[in-house]
Amino acid sequence: MASALFFLLRVALAAGLLYLAVACGPSGRDYEPPHIWTISQMREVSIFEGTIAGVPATEWITLRGQPIPQWAPPYAETPLLQSGQQDGLNVLPAFSEGRPAAFAVAEVWEHVPEVWVQPWYVLVTQYEPSNPSQYRLKDSLAVIDIEEQSLFYSPFWEVIYIVVPEGTAPERYTSATALLSGGLPMHHGGGLLAPLGPADVLPAIVENHTAPIRPLTGEEVGGARAGETWLRGQRLPYLNFGSNNFTWSNEAQSGRMGLIDEAALYIFARAGADGEATPLGLPAVLGTGPRGSGRAARVSAAGVPQFGALTRPHLALLPPSAGPFIPSTMGLLKSTLRGEGGVNVVDVHPDVEARADAKDYVLRVALNPDCFKDPARFPAACRWLDSQASVETSLAPSSLVQQDVLFTSPVLFYDGKKVGR
Amino acid sequence: MSGRELPVLTLSLLLLAATPSLAEPEVSPEVTQASVDSGDGPPEDQPASTSAPSGYTPEEVADSPFRVSGYVDVGFAKAQGRGSSFHPDDTRVPADYGADSFAPAVNSRGEVASLDAGGRFVNGFLPRTVDIGGHGSFLLNTASLDLFYEPSSAPVLIFARTQFLPRFEKGSGGTRLLLQQAFGRVTPFSGHELTLTVGRFDSVFGIEYLENESPIRAGITPSLMARYTTGHQLGVKAFYRRQIPSLSSALSLNVAVTNGSSRVESLQTADLSLTGLPFESARLGYELQLLRLQVKLGMSGQTGARNDQNDARVHQTQLGADVRLTAGWLSLAAEYVRARDDAGTAPGKHTGVGDFFYASRFSMDGLYGMLALAVPVDGEALRMATVYGRYDRRAAEFHGFGGILTSRYTVGTRLDFWSVLSLKAEYLFNRENAGAPRVDNDVFTTSAVYVF
Numbered sequence: 001m002a003s004a005l006f007f008l009l010r011v012a013l014a015a016g017l018l019y020l021a022v023a024c025g026p027s028g029r030d031y032e033p034p035h036i037w038t039i040s041q042m043r044e045v046s047i048f049e050g051t052i053a054g055v056p057a058t059e060w061i062t063l064r065g066q067p068i069p070q071w072a073p074p075y076a077e078t079p080l081l082q083s084g085q086q087d088g089l090n091v092l093p094a095f096s097e098g099r100p101a102a103f104a105v106a107e108v109w110e111h112v113p114e115v116w117v118q119p120w121y122v123l124v125t126q127y128e129p130s131n132p133s134q135y136r137l138k139d140s141l142a143v144i145d146i147e148e149q150s151l152f153y154s155p156f157w158e159v160i161y162i163v164v165p166e167g168t169a170p171e172r173y174t175s176a177t178a179l180l181s182g183g184l185p186m187h188h189g190g191g192l193l194a195p196l197g198p199a200d201v202l203p204a205i206v207e208n209h210t211a212p213i214r215p216l217t218g219e220e221v222g223g224a225r226a227g228e229t230w231l232r233g234q235r236l237p238y239l240n241f242g243s244n245n246f247t248w249s250n251e252a253q254s255g256r257m258g259l260i261d262e263a264a265l266y267i268f269a270r271a272g273a274d275g276e277a278t279p280l281g282l283p284a285v286l287g288t289g290p291r292g293s294g295r296a297a298r299v300s301a302a303g304v305p306q307f308g309a310l311t312r313p314h315l316a317l318l319p320p321s322a323g324p325f326i327p328s329t330m331g332l333l334k335s336t337l338r339g340e341g342g343v344n345v346v347d348v349h350p351d352v353e354a355r356a357d358a359k360d361y362v363l364r365v366a367l368n369p370d371c372f373k374d375p376a377r378f379p380a381a382c383r384w385l386d387s388q389a390s391v392e393t394s395l396a397p398s399s400l401v402q403q404d405v406l407f408t409s410p411v412l413f414y415d416g417k418k419v420g421r
Numbered sequence: 422m423s424g425r426e427l428p429v430l431t432l433s434l435l436l437l438a439a440t441p442s443l444a445e446p447e448v449s450p451e452v453t454q455a456s457v458d459s460g461d462g463p464p465e466d467q468p469a470s471t472s473a474p475s476g477y478t479p480e481e482v483a484d485s486p487f488r489v490s491g492y493v494d495v496g497f498a499k500a501q502g503r504g505s506s507f508h509p510d511d512t513r514v515p516a517d518y519g520a521d522s523f524a525p526a527v528n529s530r531g532e533v534a535s536l537d538a539g540g541r542f543v544n545g546f547l548p549r550t551v552d553i554g555g556h557g558s559f560l561l562n563t564a565s566l567d568l569f570y571e572p573s574s575a576p577v578l579i580f581a582r583t584q585f586l587p588r589f590e591k592g593s594g595g596t597r598l599l600l601q602q603a604f605g606r607v608t609p610f611s612g613h614e615l616t617l618t619v620g621r622f623d624s625v626f627g628i629e630y631l632e633n634e635s636p637i638r639a640g641i642t643p644s645l646m647a648r649y650t651t652g653h654q655l656g657v658k659a660f661y662r663r664q665i666p667s668l669s670s671a672l673s674l675n676v677a678v679t680n681g682s683s684r685v686e687s688l689q690t691a692d693l694s695l696t697g698l699p700f701e702s703a704r705l706g707y708e709l710q711l712l713r714l715q716v717k718l719g720m721s722g723q724t725g726a727r728n729d730q731n732d733a734r735v736h737q738t739q740l741g742a743d744v745r746l747t748a749g750w751l752s753l754a755a756e757y758v759r760a761r762d763d764a765g766t767a768p769g770k771h772t773g774v775g776d777f778f779y780a781s782r783f784s785m786d787g788l789y790g791m792l793a794l795a796v797p798v799d800g801e802a803l804r805m806a807t808v809y810g811r812y813d814r815r816a817a818e819f820h821g822f823g824g825i826l827t828s829r830y831t832v833g834t835r836l837d838f839w840s841v842l843s844l845k846a847e848y849l850f851n852r853e854n855a856g857a858p859r860v861d862n863d864v865f866t867t868s869a870v871y872v873f
Binding site for chain 2: 032033034111112113114116117118119145146147148149150151152153158160175176177180181186232252253255257258259
């Protein structure tokens with residue numbers, strides 16, 4: 001008996017040593033855990049002046065009463081402040097399909113490769129296909145079933161209208177399970193972009209203004225509306241950026257059904273002496289589909305772009321000869337880019353600056369900025385980098401460096417018009 | 422007659438057929454009770470209840486160190502609705518987080534009637550399927566072949582179990598040939614119940630793995646806990662039991678160091694370590710062996726790196742408690758399981774049925790209890806008649822997704838003829854109690870098991 005116990009002891013000791021040898025060895029690959037930076041978290045990081053995916057959170061969120069980076073030096077001589085009533089999602093100028101655009105970064109998906117659409121249940125007493133919300137159950141809230149803490153959380157919802165009997169109490173259904181178990185008629189609606197988040201973070205509004213505006217040009221852009229929804233009996237706040245402003249896959253056989261269609265976002269950068277790419281702070285180029293997809297822009301009948309709400313950033317390394325269109329009124333920015341940025345900044349001809357449409361070209365990048373000096377040939381002679389197609393055909397693939405993040409990026413301005421509320 | 426009534430009626434007829442034998446007890450039930458707790462492999466694979474003979478274990482043949490045995494399990498099953506737990510109108514994703522896809526099981530392997538999620542995204546918390554949907558179908562569940570080599574000159578057993586699983590290609594993944602177990606076992610001391618096993622063997626967690634094979638399982642389908650406890654493991658294990666005759670008792674310890682956990686292979690593979698960190702499992706058992714009463718108690722635990730992702734820092738722990746009680750013709754078995762899984766640190770989840778998106782943080786608490794009445798029959802052909810009922814309850818939650826609470830009532834009967842044939846019929850009443858939408862996913866299933 002004693003020998004058997006002794007033998008067992010030795011086996012246990014050997015197993016323990018084996019375990020220690022393995023457990024104390026190199027841990028292997030060092031992973032960055034996947035994380036969804038929600039609006040609440042982005043604001044928190046911004047308060048503590050931290051970074052998200054290597055970018056200062058203040059680039060995306062400005063706290064109330066603070067200078068808005070896109071309206072502060074070197075872009076403007078005098079900084080403009082965010083409204084004191086709310087915190088602001090910064091309105092980021094961009095170009096898309098050769099026209100000025102603007103968007104905001106509402107969420108950052110770090111090391112999360114894909115995003116799915118989730119159901120958003122709306123209670124109606126009758127279903128009218130031409131206007132599904134016409135018979136919405138009075139005082140009822142929408143119902144969702146996914147929390148922000150889940151990696152399967154999504155701000156991209158498919159609206160599903162559920163027909164409940166007349167006279168149903170507005171708080172009768174507060175969970176998806178109750179709705180599904182109720183065997184009620186359902187009708188699929190379109191998409192709704194609505195990140196969950198606090199009601200006091202909305203697209204940035206400059207102090208003493210009533211609506212968000214696009215930096216550089218000052219045009220009014222779309223906003224968002226705060227609301228509340230049910231999540232398993234709990235009320236949660238959300239921001240509504242509007243409907244039918246994204247698309248998703250319906251390919252059931254490929255296993256991609258429900259995947260949100262993403263678009264490339266090209267952020268201009270310059271490779272430093274150390275080889276590190278540094279963003280230049282120029283307006284990004286908002287694509288219409290994934291990199292290399294060649295997908296045409298999809299725009300709804302109401303002029304709402306159905307792309308760009310989920311973007312995958314790429315750093316686009318500019319060749320030394322390329323340069324942005326900077327009017328003489330932005331002298332500080334010119335000197336900054338020439339000095340610290342090492343960017344080829346060409347002085348714009350006064351006749352070009354005087355054009356009525358000159359504002360549409362502010363900070364737009366051309367491969368041949370010498371065209372800014374030639375009023376007779378401007379803008380036709382310029383080889384602009386202002387669309388996904390032009391970026392992808394003009395820059396070498398090795399100059400487009402994909403980042404391991406995704407942005408929830410509601411488009412607020414497109415083709416000269418504000419988008420959303 | 423509705424589709425639901427047909428299986429209930431059939432089950433009732435089978436139960437009636439078994440009834441006459443209930444009044445004819447002539448064989449002492451203690452004789453049939455296996456008192457051996459588990460180590461590994463068929464010699465110790467004894468049933469948890471009195472009802473199941475170890476029928477397919479071959480007769481001892483002294484002359485040859487080689488032995489061959491096996492069984493064939495043929496069934497007929499029909500599930501309600503579409504055969505899956507996925508509600509047709511539910512568009513939440515992942516689909517397998519908001520329903521229990523393991524519920525509509527049709528055979529002893531735990532395979533379900535369907536995994537049709539309507540094209541929705543799933544994230545790898547899935548069983549295997551026979552893909553019959555809501556249609557009734559005959560199924561060749563398993564054709565199993567066991568090979569033994571046990572030389573008289575050494576205290577060694579070498580064992581391999583090969584299983585043929587014919588499946589229609591479309592949704593089930595196709596026919597498989599499975600080397601389910603392969604191990605060598607040494608009994609180093611002739612006077613002691615100590616065995617050392619190296620290879621791919623049964624789990625050491627809990628008690629339900631003892632009934633993995635259909636000839637041994639009293640009923641047909643596994644419990645809702647089986648997915649956590651009945652998987653096979655690859656590594657080393659040691660089993661030791663100490664008899665205490667003065668107390669009519671015994672204590673046992675079963676420990677294993679393996680690639681992965683006791684989860685079934687559709688959830689976590691046993692075939693390799695994805696993290697490089699060994700997984701540790703153990704069960705401590707106590708047995709009280711009286712003439713007309715046997716009680717077996719056990720506590721199980723296991724911990725290690727999740728073997729469905731690649732980071733050794735991502736852990737999984739599982740605790741369990743089990744009890745078995747046998748008194749006369751009655752037997753009771755119950756088991757509680759608690760599981761906690763850390764979240765992965767990178768996208769990527771790798772299971773026996775494919776690669777998926779992400780290993781979410783997960784928690785589960787569940788239990789089952791099974792009561793069986795096994796009546797020996799002195800018939801020409803019929804040797805044993807058993808009726809049984811089981812209750813299962815499972816509360817599970819993937820982080821950030823609402824928790825679900827499901828339960829199941831199972832009733833069934835088993836008739837054993839000669840020592841080579843068992844006929845079983847079973848009805849599963851699956852219930853979605855909270856968090857998951859109600860769905861028609863009850864199952865009627867039967868099984869004819871031939872052993873050799």
